[in-house]
Amino acid sequence: xxxxxxxxxxxxxxxxxATIPTLSPAERQTLVDAAIRLLADYYVxxxxxxxxxxxxxxxxxxxxxxxxxxxxxxxxxHAALTEVFDALLDLHTNYLLPSALAQAVAxxxxxxxxxxxxxxxxxxxxxxxxxxxxxxxxxxxxxWSGVPILRALERAxxxxxxxxxxxxxxxxxxxxxxxxxxxxxxxxEDWVAIQIRPSQGAKLREVRAVWRVLTLTARDERRAASxxxxxxxLRRSRGRLFHARGLLTTGGATELKAPVPTEPPHKFTAAxxxxxxxxxxxxxxxxxxxxxxxxxxxxxxxLLALLPxxxxxxxxxxxGGGLVEAAERCLQLLTPGRIEPAPMQLRATPATLALCRSQxxxxxxxxxxxxxxxxxxxxxxxxxxxxxxxxxxxxxxxxNAIGQRYHGPVVLLTSALCYSATDIFAAxxxxxxxxxxxxxxxCTGAGGANVWPFAVLRSALAETDAVPGLPxxxxxxxxxxxxxxxxxxxxLELEERGVVPDVLHELTRRDLLxxxxxxxxxxxxxxMQRTPYPLDVTxxxxxxxxxxxxxxxxxxxLWNGRPTLSRDVAPxxxxxxxxxxxxxxxxRGYADGVLVSARNLDIAVT
Numbered sequence: 097x098x099x100x101x102x103x104x105x106x107x108x109x110x111x112x113x114a115t116i117p118t119l120s121p122a123e124r125q126t127l128v129d130a131a132i133r134l135l136a137d138y139y140v141x142x143x144x145x146x147x148x149x150x151x152x153x154x155x156x157x158x159x160x161x162x163x164x165x166x167x168x169x170x171x172x173x174h175a176a177l178t179e180v181f182d183a184l185l186d187l188h189t190n191y192l193l194p195s196a197l198a199q200a201v202a203x204x205x206x207x208x209x210x211x212x213x214x215x216x217x218x219x220x221x222x223x224x225x226x227x228x229x230x231x232x233x234x235x236x237x238x239x240w241s242g243v244p245i246l247r248a249l250e251r252a253x254x255x256x257x258x259x260x261x262x263x264x265x266x267x268x269x270x271x272x273x274x275x276x277x278x279x280x281x282x283x284x285e286d287w288v289a290i291q292i293r294p295s296q297g298a299k300l301r302e303v304r305a306v307w308r309v310l311t312l313t314a315r316d317e318r319r320a321a322s323x324x325x326x327x328x329x330l331r332r333s334r335g336r337l338f339h340a341r342g343l344l345t346t347g348g349a350t351e352l353k354a355p356v357p358t359e360p361p362h363k364f365t366a367a368x369x370x371x372x373x374x375x376x377x378x379x380x381x382x383x384x385x386x387x388x389x390x391x392x393x394x395x396x397x398x399l400l401a402l403l404p405x406x407x408x409x410x411x412x413x414x415x416g417g418g419l420v421e422a423a424e425r426c427l428q429l430l431t432p433g434r435i436e437p438a439p440m441q442l443r444a445t446p447a448t449l450a451l452c453r454s455q456x457x458x459x460x461x462x463x464x465x466x467x468x469x470x471x472x473x474x475x476x477x478x479x480x481x482x483x484x485x486x487x488x489x490x491x492x493x494x495x496n497a498i499g500q501r502y503h504g505p506v507v508l509l510t511s512a513l514c515y516s517a518t519d520i521f522a523a524x525x526x527x528x529x530x531x532x533x534x535x536x537x538x539c540t541g542a543g544g545a546n547v548w549p550f551a552v553l554r555s556a557l558a559e560t561d562a563v564p565g566l567p568x569x570x571x572x573x574x575x576x577x578x579x580x581x582x583x584x585x586x587x588l589e590l591e592e593r594g595v596v597p598d599v600l601h602e603l604t605r606r607d608l609l610x611x612x613x614x615x616x617x618x619x620x621x622x623x624m625q626r627t628p629y630p631l632d633v634t635x636x637x638x639x640x641x642x643x644x645x646x647x648x649x650x651x652x653x654l655w656n657g658r659p660t661l662s663r664d665v666a667p668x669x670x671x672x673x674x675x676x677x678x679x680x681x682x683x684r685g686y687a688d689g690v691l692v693s694a695r696n697l698d699i700a701v702t
Contacts, residue, residue, distance in 0.1 A: 103205035103225035109307035110286045123567035124164040132157045137447030140578045145184050156180045174281045182257040187324040188547045188575040195569025197277040199312045201333045204273040204305040206231050209608035219245045222608045223338040230303045239291035259542035259592045262512035276329035322547050324515035327416025356402050366399045371620040377403025380411040384418030384517045392422040400502040407623035411509040417516025424490040431530045432694035435495040438520050439486030440577040442469050444476030486580050499696040505626035506531035507619045515541035522595040527583035535597025544590020545575030629693040631685050639675040645685045654682030
């Protein structure tokens with residue numbers, strides 16, 4: 097983005113609103129009919145939402161179908177249909193507005209953050225867009241259009257879709273200044289009046305900020321990935337509006353060393369940190385959106401090899417998700433244990449049975465192979481069970497094909513804006529005991545599902561001629577398969593529960609304004625409490641492997657998956673293992689009988 101971009105060059109919301117196209121009565125009926133079919137036939141969380149929230153979206157949609165021709169404006173229809181989906185508190189299952197709005201984001205030229213001091217919540221300005229001089233980072237927001245800020249935030253959270261209270265509040269705070277229009281109609285007001293206190297005891301002043309509209313570059317992933325499109329749009333918008341770099345700055349006892357170049361740069365941020373005399377790695381994954389899981393995992397592995405081995409701070413805060421396969425396959429690089437991918441279930445309906453039948457390998461419209469679920473859905477319909485068997489969506493072989501690449505301790509940073517594939521990644525890390533989860537909120541966003549757009553369902557069933565497409569580029573998305581947890585939380589659904597952090601960190605003013613120094617220091621303390629288990633291998637002349645372990649007392653050697661050697665290891669001892677030829681060398685380090693490190697190497701004939 098050019099550094100000369102200024103917020104005031106963007107179109108005002110008042111002018112943009114006049115360009116929003118209308119919807120004919122027939123187009124409204126088409127959208128509502130498609131929504132009814134989507135929820136009734138395919139929505140995996142429908143029984144859970146009806147039971148836990150007392151909602152009846154199908155009755156609401158039938159009522160909207162009757163009254164939609166009488167709604168005066170397209171905006172009124174968009175709002176009514178959006179409200180039905182918002183009541184589900186599911187950011188996966190939603191109505192995405194027509195293409196004229198799909199890439200638009202309404203914004204105010206400032207960003208807000210919330211922290212707690214002396215038991216009192218405060219909201220401050222954390223960033224301002226270039227050229228906006230009426231507010232500065234660090235100033236406290238006292239009131240919002242005449243409403244005390246905490247009350248305004250509370251009201252906004254009550255109207256915000258999110259699977260739990262933490263996610264609702266986090267999304268509401270973001271939406272006060274940044275609203276992706278793919279998910280909801282534009283704000284009703286053209287501007288807001290913000291009451292600001294520059295410093296403690298200073299006189300209050302009022303700032304008037306005008307809503308403007310930013311247009312993002314279109315990309316296909318928003319309609320197909322296991323992704324919260326709102327969080328993804330927020331991340332991309334912030335990069336434009338506030339020149340957000342994604343790389344932390346630190347202070348005090350923590351020093352930022354040279355950042356590690358990444359390919360492509362928008363997927364990861366990596367750097368080495370010096371904490372006292374110790375060097376640790378920092379790796380941020382802002383999104384799991386990718387078309388190529390192999391390339392994503394390979395870049396993750398490459399960066400791990402370049403970071404200090406003493407410990408890793410892995411940051412997925414505000415990551416709205418993406419490709420589940422990419423997220424799950426990354427876990428194996430962090431642990432010596434075997435990864436069990438998240439089991440997935442379909443709701444047992446005649447429609448999902450037909451979908452499983454159509455999605456076998458022989459079908460030319462196949463999107464993904466659902467045939468493994470077919471027999472269990474058929475059996476569930478016969479017996480009255482609500483769900484299919486729980487089967488993995490990601491191949492267990494792919495989740496374990498590479499093995500461990502990083503042998504230091506890991507701490508994962510999460511927030512309430514972690515969603516979908518990121519929820520699954522955080523749950524997998526916690527369930528496999530890879531390391532502690534350090535959260536800045538009491539729970540992640542809690543979206544545990546595989547998402548299919550209506551357009552994909554149409555093509556999957558080869559019903560393009562039988563079922564009309566959605567008008568004006570609108571889209572509907574549905575959570576088709578729900579995710580369950582494994583390990584100590586085996587069988588628990590991820591939806592609405594999310595991942596509760598092992599340790600909670602309350603964000604400070606310094607965190608919001610100075611690049612998270614207190615959060616990073618907290619993560620570093622957790623790393624220092626854990627032991628690294630390095631396992632280094634050197635391939636020397638004469639087809640001999642030299643192996644060095646630290647903090648391990650036993651080594652097992654495997655060749656092509658078969659054990660060939662098991663022996664105790666003295667501190668500092670080097671072990672020499674002859675290589676019989678071409679094959680795979682497997683190494684396993686143990687401490688007090690517990691597997692603590694592993695490495696797999698493919699040996700080629702030279």
